[in-house]
Structures are given as structure tokens and as C-alpha cells.
Amino acid sequence: MRAPDMRVPDMRVPDMIGLGIDAVLALAIVWLALQTVRSRDLFKAMLMFVVFGLLMSLAWARLHAPDLALAEAAIGAGITGALLLVTWRRLQADGHEPADSEHPPLPLWLRLPTAGGASMLVASIGWVALELPATPGTAGELAWQRIDDIGVSNPVTAVLLGFRAYDTLLEMAVVLAAWLGARAVAIELRPGALPGPAYAEVPLVGALLSLVVPISILVAVYLLQAGGNAPGGAFQGGAVLAAGGVLLCLTGRLEAAAQTSGLERVLLVLGLVVFSLAGLLVMASGGAMLALPGLWAIYLVETALLLSIAITLVLLFAAAPGLRRAS
Amino acid sequence: MNPQEVIASLLLLSGCLFFIAGTIGLLRFPDVFSRLHALTKADNLGLFLICAGPAMRREPLCSAGLLLIVWMLGLLAATVSCHLIARRAVRSGQMEPRASEPPACVPRTCVPRTCASRTCASRT
Amino acid sequence: MNDALNPSALIYLLTAAAVFGIGLHGLLQSRQILRQLLTINLMGSGIFLLLITLGGGSDGPPDPVPQAMVLTGIVIAVSATGFALALLLRWHELSDSTELDAVADADAVQDAHDE
């Protein structure tokens, strides 16, 4: 049984309009990548990168990967773009503009062949791989056949939280490690280093916040519950919730705190702890490790993951030990 | 092509036209304020038309409602960011040329090196 | 996929290869740590695009395993970028430069007769 709304057009019938869209999208993506690399001004390069991320999410949609389109838009373009821009602002805080120095590490006559050779290698190997008959019995086909045992109809969520739940658990450990690493190397925050107090008193921003932040929470919860049978899930939901948090930081509603509060610490490790304990409890009660028993267990774990992802991304953006309501 | 399809494609086409108009405005207008003017006006209307297009073709009302929400959010984001950019432009001294004082040079004919007025400086 | 190679998969394959090559070229060209992080993210996107194009080619429903791998990859990429930016701020505060090797020559001299 496949999810009803996962309509799957047969990719082999090349309808011309679809081809046209793909061609234009591909050209735009390559041009943006080129601009990100070639533009002298770093700020422009970062903006090009954000737009590149948005077009990449369109490419995922065209490649029938709606979950990835959501993730790329929310995480790839959204949060990564916000992190880059806020770091750019902090680098400028003491005046000088980081500009590319003239002498690149490798001369052009060496760079071009290596890069050209690498992309030719990837293109040719990809071509050979595409030419070949699809290998029978791949993990993907097995996933489609056994999808009912997980009780979730969205195949990607079934793989992420059912068949390969261990990967997702370690991935949450990576997210926690990123925050721990950022804290370990963090610079002592100069007061007011958090960007955005200038926007605090603009009336329009207040109206924006009162509308957008509740919507971001609503969308995050929708994505979380939709993860079962439609594109969505904890990671995309977490990123959207983090976007709401980033907005609050930018507009001065949230301030940098000197210490990470107890609640923030619990939220940070919540995803990992709930996932591990759920897996261990199942093993203790006789089942296989990490075989989440039912739909309720999957949603419980997904909620914990969502909270952990959101708090980690917001704290990474704020580059502060913790956050508290602005006095 | 039943009438619904025709109307939908017409809406989509006109939406694209408005976007093109907005982009041309962005490229050709001399200073921040006129560009903002072009962008927010043309693109918002374009977005509405593009959202209205598929809404016509979809049978169930809820997807039309969703597209409406998309447009509302687009509108909200566009207006607030335009306000903030304009506010910052005013604060950082790019005053708009007063109607009373004739602009030092007509933007299209003005060659950047020779004309020192602020509007040309901001354009190059 | 065994009969005619379908063109849209081909388009995305060439895009993936091009983005990977451009990313690598940018990485070898720039000294700015910020731009190097951008190029590494570009190369990552190129690889993810290749992974999905190769995986999605099967004539049945799209293969969920590469999609799960790419989703995990995107989350890992944003975590690594978040940490790298924090490390960059630390490096900028210590050495007042946003490049790794710009001060190398000065530092090498300083290394020689260190404390």
C-alpha cells in the first residue's frame, strides 16, 4: 500500500514541459553555484548560496523527494543562510571587511584541471551508473515491501525511524556534538553582541512577530504529525520551529544569557535520551534493540527530536550559552 | 481546454508578467526607494495571480485556501522587509531627492565619473 | 532505466557533477574560511543530488533509502557548518584574520623562537 498522495509520474516518459523546467532549474543552479564561487564580495557569495539552497529544494521537488525539498528549504537555505549571515555580521563587528586575498592556494593552471577532472569523473561515473539496469532487491524495494510493519506510510520516515533508526540516533548525537563543540570554542560574548536590538522598537516588527511566530509553531507541529503519512517529520519541523526562534533573537525579543539554563540543557539532550531509552526499554522487554513498538512510540521520539533540533539550531544561531526573555 | 484551464493559464501568465515588470523595475530604477516600490508592488500582485492560477484548477477548496495563506505570508514578509530596508536606507543617509530641488543629473544620461551627486553615487 | 536513458535524470546528473566541480574549484581557489565552508556545502549538495538522481532512476516508486541518507546528510552538514562558524569566530578573535594561512609566514617566524 503506497501513500495515496505520493503520486509518482513515470520518469521515463519525457514530457516536454517537465524537461524544460528541469533544464532551466539546472542552469539556474549551476549559475548560482558559479556565482557563489566567483563573486569577489563574500556577502554576495553568501546570498547566492542561500538562493542556491532554495533552488536546490525545487530540484528535490522535481526529483520526487518532497521530504528533502522541505528539509533543504528549511535547513539548507534557511538555517544555514541565517548562520552564515549572523557570522558575517559578527566578523564585521570590529570594522574590517573580510575580503578574499589575492593569491589563491593553488594557481589557476592547477585548480582548473583538478576541478574539471573531478566533475568529469563524477559525470562519467554517474552516466555509467545510470545506464546500468537497476540492481534487483535493493534496500529501497525491500523498504517499500516491508513498510506496513513500521505502521508509517511515509517511506522516508519509515526508513529514518524504523529500518535505520540507529542512523538517526547517531545523527542526533552529531547535532548535540555540534552544539557542545560550538560552546567549547565560543568567544566570551561582548554584551549586546546578539544582532538585532536596532529592530526592537519598530512597530511593524511587533505585528510581524505576533503573526509569524505562532504560524511557525503551528507549521512545526503540523509537519511533525504529518511525518507519518505525508512529507514532513521531526527534522523539518525542528528547523521551522528554529526559524521562529531565530526571528525572536533577531528582533531582540530574546537576549543572550550568561549561562545555559537547566531547561535548555534538558531540551538539548531530550531527543537523544528519549530515543536511546525507548530503544533500550524495547530491548529490555524482549524485543530487538531500537524496534520502536508502535506509532505512539515513533511520535513520542519525533517530538523529542523536534524539540532538541529546534533548541540546538537557535542556540547555534545565537552563539550564546543560553537565551532568556529580553528585559 | 475547459474554461477553468484557460483562466488558470491566463492568471499564471499575467502573474509572470508582473514579476518580469518588478524585476525590470529593480534593475532600471535609480535608487533604493524606487526599487523597493517596484519590487513590493509588482511582485505581490504577481504572487497573488500565480497563487490564484492553480487555485482555479484545484477542485477541493482547502488547497485554494492553502494558496491564499501562502500569498498572505508572502505579503506579510514583503511589506515588513521593505519597511525595514527603507528605514535603514533613510537612516544611513540615502535621502530621497526632494521634489523641489531638481535632480543634479538625469539618471540615464549621467556618466558616473563625471556626476558627483548622491543619487548617481548610490546607483553605481 | 534499462532502455533509453531518461533525459531529466541526465540533466540532474550533469548538474550534480557541475556543482561538485565548481565547489572543488572554489575550495582550491579561496583562502577565506567562510568561502571554503560555502564551497564544502556546495560539494555536499552536489553529492546529495547525485545520490538521489542515481537512486531515483528505478522505474518504480522513488527509493526511500537514498532520501533518508540525504536527509541525514543535510542535518549533519548544517551541524558541521554551525560548529565551523563558531570555530571561525574563535579563530578571528585570536588571530584577527579570517584566513588560515595569511598569517602563516608571520607565524612560522614566530614559531621558530616560540616562548
Place this chain on the structure above:
Amino acid sequence: MTSEALIGLIFLPLLGACAAVLPGRLPTRLGIVAGLLPLPGLLVAVTLSVWQQGPAFLELGGWAAPLGIRLFVDPLAVLMLWMVAIIGGLAAAHAWFDFRPGSPAGQKFWPLWLLLTSAMNALFLSADWFNLYVCLELITLTAIPLIALADSKKAVRAAMRYLLLALLASLLYLLGVALLYNATGTLDLYQMADVLAAAPSAVVVTALALMTLGLLLKGAVFPLHAWLPQAHASAPGPVSTVLSALVVKSAIYLLYRLWLWGAADAVATELALMLLAMLGAAALLYGGVLALLQERLKLVIAYSTVAQLGYLLLILPMASATAWQAGTYQLLSHGLAKAAMFLAAANILHALRSDRLSDLERLDQRQPLSLFALAIAGVSIMGLPPSGGFLAKWLLLEAAWRSGHWWLLAVIVAGSLLAAAYVFRILAAALRRGDPTQAQPVADTQAIPRVQTACALLLALLALAAGFAAAPILAFIDTGLPSAWSGP
């Protein structure tokens, strides 16, 4: 019983790290104790079961191979897990004094350290290529902040360079995994071994080459080693210990899994193994020469790591049981000896506030025990009898002789001579009397907690004891030979 022990090995440090993040001193201490102390106990159970019933699989979530992820434990994995438990444990004891659990430095250090331990255990147990990618990323993202904790400009620069190269290496590795999945349809390491021969050779060869390139960069093998010396030398004491003894070896361990288990009979295996051996030989000689030229003690030891990794790659073309014993024994003895050397160097740096060779005169009077530990570990690095290092090099020479690779004999001997040179150079600098006129008072050195010296000494003695206790370990290793290496 073993499945609970395997899960405990990974999840205890993981939950310990989560506990260490929580506020207050008690959770951190609880996390450290619960995360690190039970590891040897669990490992005894695992070792016994692997010895009796042989290698075992554990399917996570109850899903079979191509769909789910499997853990695999065999003598090689058990050996590496024992090294993580012993070296990690003693380095943690050493770090207990520099990074007190309650202090702000401790709050930053311990969660990362426990996550690193859990990530290494997960990597040595995992049997799924994409899961190994996630483990490699977790190791990278925990090891690099630990380096940057040293708070000096050199440490942060070394950490940033290591991060950029590690991200690049992970991308190459991921590209290889993507191609392998497309060619074989499965991600499982051992299941892929038999499917690989049938898969299209062009895609497989490229995938294996990309993964090898990524792992060589992560393992700092000769041409791609630029990031290692500065990173290991400027990291805090216990961190550089774990980096040199374990983190760098995880990449070499994955090379073993890739070429001896995963792609044992792939089309280009012989050529690739010979190329890797040549790289190993080059690393051995280059690292040895560079170690001779360094001015600082920790840099000499770091370049010695680059050199000693070469030994691990030399065994690849020999394809015999003796070669496998030599390789695994070199893994064990080098890990113990290098850990002892780095801990001793950390003690010396802490006591004399400088580790420049020129400042080390009359070290036997100022830091006798640390120098003693350094000397014993040097004995094992050089390969003098009766140390574990000697046994490893002896088996290596024997395997090279039997398999007829004459040029390897010369390289091994040259490597040992170079190792002897740079170890004696250190000892000579340390035993120098210095001019008696301005006799430096012995008291000016800072006192070091006795436990820290004891850790370095214990590791050095273990490296020495590895020479005596070889028979049971070698017998245990023999039960898990790579499939193609059954010869004498």
C-alpha cells in the same frame, strides 16, 4: 548476553555524555563513572563470547541486512574496543585533574570526551557503510573541539585546518558510499563483499578509490598528513593521546575493513594493496626523517605517529596469517606506546612549562617517572625486545620474508632505525647535564598529581607487557583472519 554488552558499549558513554551536559557536578561525575568504568567489564563478556562462538552479528531493530543496520564483532573489533577502553580510560584519569568535572573547562570537556568514546565504540562495531559515515562525522565533530580546548592560536588554527580537511574527506567518502549503494543495492559491509564481484567494475573501482582517498585523508597517511602534526602537538595532553592512539587508527581500521573484508575480491584489489603499501613505506621514511628535525617533544611524537601508521599499511600486500598478526599487534602496541609517550610529554610540558628539546636537560632529576615512561614507550616504538613493538616488527619481518617482498624488509628495518634515532635524540636531550654553573634548581618544576604520572607509566608498562602476553592475544586474533588471508 553479548548483544546487551555490545549495546551497552555504545549507549553507556552516550547517555553518560547526556548526563554530563546536565547542570551541576553530580550528573557530570555520574556520567563519567557510568560512561567509562563499566566498559572493561562489558568487554570481558564480549571477548569471552567471541572467543567461544566466534564473530557475531547483531541486527538493530530486528531488520535483516540490506534494510536494517547490523553490528559486527570479531577479534579485530574486540582488540580496538579494548584499546578504546584502556587508553581512553587512562587518558580520562589523566584528564580528571586538568579538566575537573565541576570547573567550566570540565563542563566543556567531559560531554565531548564521552561522545568521542561512544562514537569510537560505535565505529568499531558498525557493519554499515553509511552508518560508518555518521560515526566518522561524530568522531570529527567531537575530536576537533577537544583540540581547540587548548586555547592557543596554534591549537585553534590546527583545529580549523583539521575540520576543513575532515569535511572534505567525509564528502569523498560519502560519494564513494553513494556509488557503492547504487552499484550493489545494499549498504551492508559484509553482505556487499559477495555482491561486489558481480557489480559493474568501473563504478566499483571509482567508489573504492574515492572511499580510500577519504580514509587516507582522515588517517593522515603520508601525502595527506599535513594537518596531523600541529593538531596532535598543540592539543591538550589526554586529547592528543586519544587522537594519535585511536582516532587516526579508526581510518586505518576502516581501510582494513574496506580492502580485506568489503572488497576482498574486487577487480583492482592487488594493485590497490600494493599502492597502499608503497604509501605506507613512504610515510614510514618521511615521518621518521621529519621526526628527527623537530624542535619540540610533542611534534617529534606526532611525526612518529605519521611514521608508525606506515607499518599498518605495509602488511596489505603480504596476505598471510603472520602478516595479519603483525598488523593487529602493531595496532595494539603502537596504540599503548604512543599513548604513554603523549601522556608523559604532557606531564613534562605541564611541569617544565615548555617541551622544547633544548629545555629538557637534567630531566631525569626533575621528572624521573615521566622520563622513565617516555623511555619504556620509546623501547616499544623502536621495536627493541621484549616490548610489544618488537614482536610486531618481528612478525612483520617474518611475513615479508615469507611472502617474498624483499623491498619491504629494507623499509621495515630503515623505519625501525629512524624510530631509534628520534627516540635516542629525545633521551639524549633529556639526559644532558647542562652547564653546572647556573644549576637550575630542581624545585622550579611544577608539581604534577601522582596519578597523572602513574597513568603514563602504566600505559608504558602495558606496552612492554604486550611483548610477554603475546600468545593468548595472537591465538585470539587468529580466530578472526580476513577471508582471503588464510595462508601461513
